[in-house]
Amino acid sequence: MQDHDLDSNVLESLAAKDFGGRTPGPYIYRLLIGVAFLWACYQLYIASPLPLKLDFLLFDDNQQRNIHLAFGLFLALLSFPAFVKSPKSRIPKIDWILCIAGVVSCLYVTVFYDDISERLGGTHTVAEIVISVIGLLCLMEATRRIVGLPMVLVASVFALYAFGGRYMPSVIAHAGVSLNRFVDHLWLTPEGIFGLPIGVSNGFIFLYVLFGSLLDRAGAGSFFIRLSMALLGHYRGGAAKAAVVSSGLTGLISGSTIANIVTTGTFTIPLMRKSGFSPEKAGAIEVASSLNGQIMPPIMGAAAFVMAEMLGISYYDVVKHAFVPAVISYMALFYIVHIEALKENIPVAKRVVESTFFKKAFLFATCLILVIVSSVCIYFVISGLKFVFGDYTVWAAILLVSVSYLLLLYLSSRQPDNLLGDEISLEAQKGVKSILLAGAYYVVPVGVLIWCLMVERFSPGFSVQWAILCLLVMLISQRPLVALFRKQSLTPEMFKEGLKDLFHGMVNGSRNMVTVAIAMASAGFIVGVVSLTGVGLLMTDIISTVSGNNVLLMLLFTAVMCVVLGLGLPSTANYIVVASVMAQPFVQLASQNGLSVEPFAIHLFVFYFGLISGTTPPVAVDAFAGAAVAKANPMKTCIISFGYSLRTAILPFIFLFNQELLLFGVSSFWYGLFVFIIAVVAILVFAAASQQYFITKSHLWESAVLLLAAFTLFYPSFWLDQIQEKYAQVPVKNIMEIAEKQPDGQKIRLLFRGRNFSGEDTSRVVLTPLGAAGKPGKQRLSRNAGVVFKVEGEKVIASAVLPGREIAKSGVMSGWELYQMQLPRERIAKQWFYLPAFLVIALIVFFQKRRMPKSQALSEGSSVQSAAA
Structure with a gap:
C-alpha cells in the first residue's frame, strides 16, 4: 500500500x-x-x-x-x-x-x-x-x-x-x-x-501535441507498450528492450522526455526491476530510451520544427538528414541493454505461447515481406488514384483510408475485448499476433501523417491536419463500429464515451501546450534581443578569441553552453537560444579552418546537446524523473543514464566531421546503405567499449583498441589527413581560368588579408562553393562565392564583396588581397582505413572467444537461441 x-x-x-x-x-x-x-x-x-x-x-x-x-x-x-x-x-x-x-x-x-x-x-x-x-x-x-x-x-x-x-x-x-x-x-x-x-508553436507544434494527445486518448500508448512487450518481453533483458522500443514509439505521442518517462516508465520500470535490474539501472534505461524518443524520426521533438524554419528547409529534409544518427543511436542503446542483461545474468522470461525457431523465422520473414509488399502496393495504388481520379484524388484517398480503417477495426473486433487492458507482466504476455491485430487500426492516423510528410512532402501543418481528422473520426466511431462488428446493440453511452475521449484529448493537448508556448515566447525574447543589438554578428570574433580558432574547442564550448543552459531551460528553448547565437559564427569559423560544415549539422549538434542536458549531472531533470518513478537513488540514476547516453553525446561530434552520416554528399542509395552499415558497426563497437564488454568482459586495453577502431570507422578521413595534404596550393593570378575548369559542386579555399574597420591588419580563410560547371570563372565566383576580383600585376584584389554571401559573412571586405588559393587534392579513398579497423575488431573477438569461460559460452548460445526463437 x-x-x-x-x-x-x-x-x-x-x-x-x-x-x-x-x-x-x-x-x-x-x-x-x-x-x-x-x-x-x-x-x-x-x-x-x-x-x-x-x-x-x-x-x-x-x-x-x-x-x-x-x-x-x-x-x-x-x-x-x-x-x-x-x-x-x-x-x-x-x-x-x-x-x-x-x-x-x-x-x-x-x-x-x-x-x-x-x-x-x-x-x-x-x-x-x-x-x-x-x-x-x-x-x-x-x-x-x-x-x-x-x-x-x-x-x-x-x-x-x-x-x-x-x-x-x-x-x-x-x-x-x-x-x-x-x-x-x-x-x-x-x-x-x-x-x-x-510562430512555429502556433503553426506546427500545437497541432502535433494535439495529435499525440488524441492518439494517446484513443489508446495507442497502451498498444505500443503491450506490442513492445509481446515482441521482446521473452528475450534476455526483454523488459528493458521493450522499454527502448516502446519509448521510441511513444515519441510519436509525447512532446517531452519527462512525459515519455511517465507514460512508459510506469509500466516498464517495475517489469525491469522484477526481471533483475537494479532500480537505478531500470530508471536510467527508461531515461535514455525516452531521450532517444525525441530524436527519432519521423516525429521528432518540437525543436525539429523550429530547426526547419530557422534553416528555411522542409521538415522532410530535417528527417532525411537526421535519420542515420537517430537510428544507429537507438540500435546502440538496444545493444547496451543486451550487454547489461548479460552482465547482470538476467534470466529469459518464459513465453505463454511457445514456438519453434523455424516458426519464428518464417513469421518474421513473412511479416517483413508483407510490410515491403504492402508499402509498394500502397505507393502504386495512390499513384494510380492520382492518374485515374485527377482532381477527385483527395476523395478517393479518403475512401481508401476509410476502408483500411474499417478492415483493421474489424480484425480488432475479433480479438478479446480486454486484450489491451490486461495487466502487463513478463509471465503472461499475449501472442504478438493477437496484440498486433487488436491495435493495428492505430496505424491508420500515424500512417496518414507519415505518408503526407515523407511521400507527398506536404507541409508539417497540412500533414498533421489530415492525421488529426482521422483521429477525430476514430475517437467517435471506434466503439460503435466494434459493437456492430460483434453484432451487439448500439447504446448512447458508446457515442458519449467517444465524445468524452475527444473532449479530454483536446483539453490535454492544450494543457500540454502551455509549457511549450511560454517557453517559446521566452526564447523569442532572447532571440529578439540578439537581433536588436546585433550581438550575433560579434559572436564570430568572440568565439574565435575564446577557442583560439580551434574547431574542436568551439564545439566543446557550444556543447558546454547547451548543457549549462539546459540546467534551467527546456530543450526547445535551449536549442533556439544557442542556435541563434552560435550556429552561424561556427559555420564561418569552421570555413576559415578549411572545414566545410553544413548549417544543418551544427543545428542538429545543438539539438542533440539540448536534449542530453536533461541527463547531465549534477542537475538532470529527466534522470531525476526516471529515478522518482523507479524509486531509485537520483544521483546514481543520473550517472548511469549519462553513461548510457554517451553514444548520443559522441555522435554530434562525429557527424560534424563526417557529414556523410547526415547523408550530405551521398549520391546513391547503395552508397547510403554502405554508410549506414559502417555506422552501425562503429556505434556498436563504441557501445561495447563504453560498457567494457564485447564477447565477454573486456580488458582496459581491449576497450581502448575498440574505441580506436570505432573512431576509424566513423572518421577515416582523420587518418587520411595525417598522411596526405587535403589541399594543394595554386597560383592566385590564374583564379579566373582555374575557377572555370572546376567540376560541379567544387569548393575552393581562399585566403584573404587586409585591414578591418579598426584599421588592424587581419586575415580570413573562406571555403566557398563554385556552383554548376560550364560557366565563366568570373561568373561562378560572383554568383556563388559572392566576390568580384581584379588582377593588379601579381596581386589579386577583391574589388567587390557581395553582402549576404559566405565571403562577406566571414568579414572579408572590398580592397582585401587574395594571397593564396587552394584546391582539394586527389587522394586515396578513405575507405581503405576500414580494413585495419575491421582487422582489429576481429582480433579482439578472437582473443575474447579464447578466454571466455565454457559456462558463459553455453549461456551465450542459449541466449542467442532463445532470442532467435
Missing part, C-alpha cells in the same frame, strides 16, 4: 510540472478546461481552410501569434501557482490580475494591429509602451512559474545588455537601446516575443 501511494505521489508531482497541479473549485475548473478546449478548437480552425471559405475570424500570421500566446498566458497564470506554498484549491486575486493583464496585452496588439503597424520603427504612444511593458512582465512571471527562474535570469541578462550596451566591454559594446525601441522590437513587431519560435 505504501509503494502504491508513493507511485501516486510521484506521478502527481511529475504531472504538476506540466499541468500546474492546481485543483480549484468546480466552476473555476470548468472555466480552465473550457478555455483549454476552446484553444484547441481555435488552433484547429485557423489551421483549416475554413477562415478563408467563411471569411470569419480571418487573422494574419502575426495576429494568430498574439492570440496563441494570450491563451497560453491565461492557462499558465491561472493553472500554475506562484510559489510552492501558494494555495492549490483556489486562485488568488493577484493571479487573476496578472492573467487579465497578460491577455489584454496580447489582444491589444491584435485589435489595434493596423494602428500599431503605422508606427513600427517610430515613436509609439504611451499606452502602447505601457501595455508592452506589462505584457513582458506577465510573460516573465509565467516563465518563472513554468520554465523556471534560470530562464528569467537569462532573459534579464539579455535585457540589461540591450539597455546598457554602451557600458559593456568593447568587444560586445553597442550604442544601447531606448525603452521605445525595446518594446517596439520585442512586443509590437514579429521580431521578438511574437517571432519565429512562437
Whole structure:
C-alpha cells in the first residue's frame, strides 16, 4: 500500500510540472478546461481552410501569434501557482490580475494591429509602451512559474545588455537601446516575443501535441507498450528492450522526455526491476530510451520544427538528414541493454505461447515481406488514384483510408475485448499476433501523417491536419463500429464515451501546450534581443578569441553552453537560444579552418546537446524523473543514464566531421546503405567499449583498441589527413581560368588579408562553393562565392564583396588581397582505413572467444537461441 501511494505521489508531482497541479473549485475548473478546449478548437480552425471559405475570424500570421500566446498566458497564470506554498484549491486575486493583464496585452496588439503597424520603427504612444511593458512582465512571471527562474535570469541578462550596451566591454559594446525601441522590437513587431519560435508553436507544434494527445486518448500508448512487450518481453533483458522500443514509439505521442518517462516508465520500470535490474539501472534505461524518443524520426521533438524554419528547409529534409544518427543511436542503446542483461545474468522470461525457431523465422520473414509488399502496393495504388481520379484524388484517398480503417477495426473486433487492458507482466504476455491485430487500426492516423510528410512532402501543418481528422473520426466511431462488428446493440453511452475521449484529448493537448508556448515566447525574447543589438554578428570574433580558432574547442564550448543552459531551460528553448547565437559564427569559423560544415549539422549538434542536458549531472531533470518513478537513488540514476547516453553525446561530434552520416554528399542509395552499415558497426563497437564488454568482459586495453577502431570507422578521413595534404596550393593570378575548369559542386579555399574597420591588419580563410560547371570563372565566383576580383600585376584584389554571401559573412571586405588559393587534392579513398579497423575488431573477438569461460559460452548460445526463437 505504501509503494502504491508513493507511485501516486510521484506521478502527481511529475504531472504538476506540466499541468500546474492546481485543483480549484468546480466552476473555476470548468472555466480552465473550457478555455483549454476552446484553444484547441481555435488552433484547429485557423489551421483549416475554413477562415478563408467563411471569411470569419480571418487573422494574419502575426495576429494568430498574439492570440496563441494570450491563451497560453491565461492557462499558465491561472493553472500554475506562484510559489510552492501558494494555495492549490483556489486562485488568488493577484493571479487573476496578472492573467487579465497578460491577455489584454496580447489582444491589444491584435485589435489595434493596423494602428500599431503605422508606427513600427517610430515613436509609439504611451499606452502602447505601457501595455508592452506589462505584457513582458506577465510573460516573465509565467516563465518563472513554468520554465523556471534560470530562464528569467537569462532573459534579464539579455535585457540589461540591450539597455546598457554602451557600458559593456568593447568587444560586445553597442550604442544601447531606448525603452521605445525595446518594446517596439520585442512586443509590437514579429521580431521578438511574437517571432519565429512562437510562430512555429502556433503553426506546427500545437497541432502535433494535439495529435499525440488524441492518439494517446484513443489508446495507442497502451498498444505500443503491450506490442513492445509481446515482441521482446521473452528475450534476455526483454523488459528493458521493450522499454527502448516502446519509448521510441511513444515519441510519436509525447512532446517531452519527462512525459515519455511517465507514460512508459510506469509500466516498464517495475517489469525491469522484477526481471533483475537494479532500480537505478531500470530508471536510467527508461531515461535514455525516452531521450532517444525525441530524436527519432519521423516525429521528432518540437525543436525539429523550429530547426526547419530557422534553416528555411522542409521538415522532410530535417528527417532525411537526421535519420542515420537517430537510428544507429537507438540500435546502440538496444545493444547496451543486451550487454547489461548479460552482465547482470538476467534470466529469459518464459513465453505463454511457445514456438519453434523455424516458426519464428518464417513469421518474421513473412511479416517483413508483407510490410515491403504492402508499402509498394500502397505507393502504386495512390499513384494510380492520382492518374485515374485527377482532381477527385483527395476523395478517393479518403475512401481508401476509410476502408483500411474499417478492415483493421474489424480484425480488432475479433480479438478479446480486454486484450489491451490486461495487466502487463513478463509471465503472461499475449501472442504478438493477437496484440498486433487488436491495435493495428492505430496505424491508420500515424500512417496518414507519415505518408503526407515523407511521400507527398506536404507541409508539417497540412500533414498533421489530415492525421488529426482521422483521429477525430476514430475517437467517435471506434466503439460503435466494434459493437456492430460483434453484432451487439448500439447504446448512447458508446457515442458519449467517444465524445468524452475527444473532449479530454483536446483539453490535454492544450494543457500540454502551455509549457511549450511560454517557453517559446521566452526564447523569442532572447532571440529578439540578439537581433536588436546585433550581438550575433560579434559572436564570430568572440568565439574565435575564446577557442583560439580551434574547431574542436568551439564545439566543446557550444556543447558546454547547451548543457549549462539546459540546467534551467527546456530543450526547445535551449536549442533556439544557442542556435541563434552560435550556429552561424561556427559555420564561418569552421570555413576559415578549411572545414566545410553544413548549417544543418551544427543545428542538429545543438539539438542533440539540448536534449542530453536533461541527463547531465549534477542537475538532470529527466534522470531525476526516471529515478522518482523507479524509486531509485537520483544521483546514481543520473550517472548511469549519462553513461548510457554517451553514444548520443559522441555522435554530434562525429557527424560534424563526417557529414556523410547526415547523408550530405551521398549520391546513391547503395552508397547510403554502405554508410549506414559502417555506422552501425562503429556505434556498436563504441557501445561495447563504453560498457567494457564485447564477447565477454573486456580488458582496459581491449576497450581502448575498440574505441580506436570505432573512431576509424566513423572518421577515416582523420587518418587520411595525417598522411596526405587535403589541399594543394595554386597560383592566385590564374583564379579566373582555374575557377572555370572546376567540376560541379567544387569548393575552393581562399585566403584573404587586409585591414578591418579598426584599421588592424587581419586575415580570413573562406571555403566557398563554385556552383554548376560550364560557366565563366568570373561568373561562378560572383554568383556563388559572392566576390568580384581584379588582377593588379601579381596581386589579386577583391574589388567587390557581395553582402549576404559566405565571403562577406566571414568579414572579408572590398580592397582585401587574395594571397593564396587552394584546391582539394586527389587522394586515396578513405575507405581503405576500414580494413585495419575491421582487422582489429576481429582480433579482439578472437582473443575474447579464447578466454571466455565454457559456462558463459553455453549461456551465450542459449541466449542467442532463445532470442532467435
